[in-house]
Amino acid sequence: MAKGPVKVRLYRFQNRLKDKCAGLGAGLASIDPKAMAEAEAALQKMSEDYPDWVSGLLMKMQEQHGRCVDTPENRKDLFEVINHIAHDMKGQGGTFGYPLITTFSDSLYGVTEMKTGIEDNHVELVKAHIDAMRAVIRGRVSGDGGDIGAQLTESLNKAIEKHVGAGQEQN
Amino acid sequence: MSEYDLERVTVLLAEDSQFIRSLLINSLKILGVGKVIAVEDGGQAIEFLQLVKEDPMKAQCQKVDILLSNWDMSPVDGMMFLRWVRRHKLSPDRYVPFIMITGYTEPKRIIEAREMGVTEMLAKPFTISNIAERLKSIIERPRQFVHNASYFGPDRRRQAVPFEGENRRFLTEKSDSVEIVRG
Numbered sequence: 001m002a003k004g005p006v007k008v009r010l011y012r013f014q015n016r017l018k019d020k021c022a023g024l025g026a027g028l029a030s031i032d033p034k035a036m037a038e039a040e041a042a043l044q045k046m047s048e049d050y051p052d053w054v055s056g057l058l059m060k061m062q063e064q065h066g067r068c069v070d071t072p073e074n075r076k077d078l079f080e081v082i083n084h085i086a087h088d089m090k091g092q093g094g095t096f097g098y099p100l101i102t103t104f105s106d107s108l109y110g111v112t113e114m115k116t117g118i119e120d121n122h123v124e125l126v127k128a129h130i131d132a133m134r135a136v137i138r139g140r141v142s143g144d145g146g147d148i149g150a151q152l153t154e155s156l157n158k159a160i161e162k163h164v165g166a167g168q169e170q171n
Numbered sequence: 172m173s174e175y176d177l178e179r180v181t182v183l184l185a186e187d188s189q190f191i192r193s194l195l196i197n198s199l200k201i202l203g204v205g206k207v208i209a210v211e212d213g214g215q216a217i218e219f220l221q222l223v224k225e226d227p228m229k230a231q232c233q234k235v236d237i238l239l240s241n242w243d244m245s246p247v248d249g250m251m252f253l254r255w256v257r258r259h260k261l262s263p264d265r266y267v268p269f270i271m272i273t274g275y276t277e278p279k280r281i282i283e284a285r286e287m288g289v290t291e292m293l294a295k296p297f298t299i300s301n302i303a304e305r306l307k308s309i310i311e312r313p314r315q316f317v318h319n320a321s322y323f324g325p326d327r328r329r330q331a332v333p334f335e336g337e338n339r340r341f342l343t344e345k346s347d348s349v350e351i352v353r354g
Contacts, residue, residue, distance in 0.1 A: 004347035004348045005348060006348055006349070006350045007319060007320070007342065007348035007349070008317065008318065008319045008342055008346075008348065008349045008350070009317075009318040009319075009349075009350045009351075009352055010315050010316070010317060010318075010326075010344060010349065010350070010351045010352065011266065011315060011316035011317075011318070011352045011353075011354070012315045012351060012352070012353050012354075013266065013313070013316075013353070013354045014354070015310075015313055017180070017236055017237075017268075017309065017310050017313065018310050018311065018313075020179050020180060020236070021175040021176055021177055021179075021180060021310050022175075022176070029173045029174055029175045029311075030174060030175070030307065031174065031175055031177075031202055031203070031303045031306065031307060032174040032175075032202075032203060035174075035201055035202050035203050036202070036299055036300070036303060038201050039197075039198045039201040039202050039299040039302075040298075040299045042197055042198065042201055043194065043197075043198060043298075043299055046193075046194050046197065049190070050190075053190040084243065084245075087243055087274055088187075088188050088191075088243070088274075090274055090295075091191070091274035091295030091296055092190075092191065092295055092296050093296065094296035095295075095296035095297065095298065096296075102296070
């Protein structure tokens with residue numbers, strides 16, 4: 001019991017969740033290793049659907065890109081939508097064997113962080129990212145992608161250099 | 172060592188991406204979690220928690236044991252959801268474990284969530300082991316809750332690690348101005 005004016009309260013509760021999960025045995029427990037293995041296998045199975053999911057998101061991005069071209073006045077909002085999709089995408093690429101999707105969408109996430117001064121070259125750069133990710137999915141380029149992966153990365157880097165470089169000259 | 176029986180555990184999952192949502196439902200179910208209720212954003216999650224409080228029969232749920240939420244969702248994102256759970260007067264359980272899933276791994280973001288009272292972070296891309304570790308930590312090592320002028324949430328001091336900087340930890344549980352509430 002506090003003797004003076006209380007500045008801090010510490011709440012210590014009985015571990016009811018553990019009581020709930022204790023099952024038959026008391027003491028140290030763990031998650032069933034068999035269930036873990038099964039869940040890993042299920043995750044593996046789901047990874048087969050991953051390219052379709054990404055394709056769907058790429059189509060959405062493509063649509064937003066088209067709007068950036070048609071309605072330049074809305075670019076700020078459209079970039080925000082693309083930024084969200086890129087964020088969603090970059091999360092799971094590694095889990096499903098497509099680290100290149102994570103790398104490219106992470107880069108696109110960075111590009112679309114800008115809120116002002118969005119020029120045509122930035123919109124072009126969005127397109128370059130969408131194209132690179134399409135190529136990854138179309139070719140099922142998993143892992144680091146070997147030579148194809150290196151080529152895609154290089155051409156995207158060139159596009160970044162070209163478009164961002166051009167943007168800097170304009171500014 | 173025995174295995175947890177998660178059959179009576181209920182997880183509320185808020186995730187806007189349908190793909191990740193079904194992935195997580197599937198994984199939790201296989202890991203043995205008895206009930207997984209999935210919603211699409213923080214707003215729906217709040218509505219569900221309120222329904223559980225007001226009408227558990229209709230919600231078909233007596234108590235949500237663990238919250239698992241994506242950070243980046245709209246209209247109500249994971250941080251707003253966390254804030255509501257920890258601070259809102261209508262929140263049915265301000266102490267419920269909250270796992271935040273996020274692709275944001277910048278230290279600034281992690282600290283932001285910690286200061287809002289998150290229990291665990293689950294970074295994307297996640298694996299089954301990552302999920303299982305978070306569940307185990309919540310079941311096995313729940314932290315005391317701290318309430319002071321600037322913070323409410325699980326104790327942020329997880330370990331007694333020697334610290335080189337200025338000592339700002341003046342109060343201990345024996346201090347006059349510290350009250351311990353047990354329940």
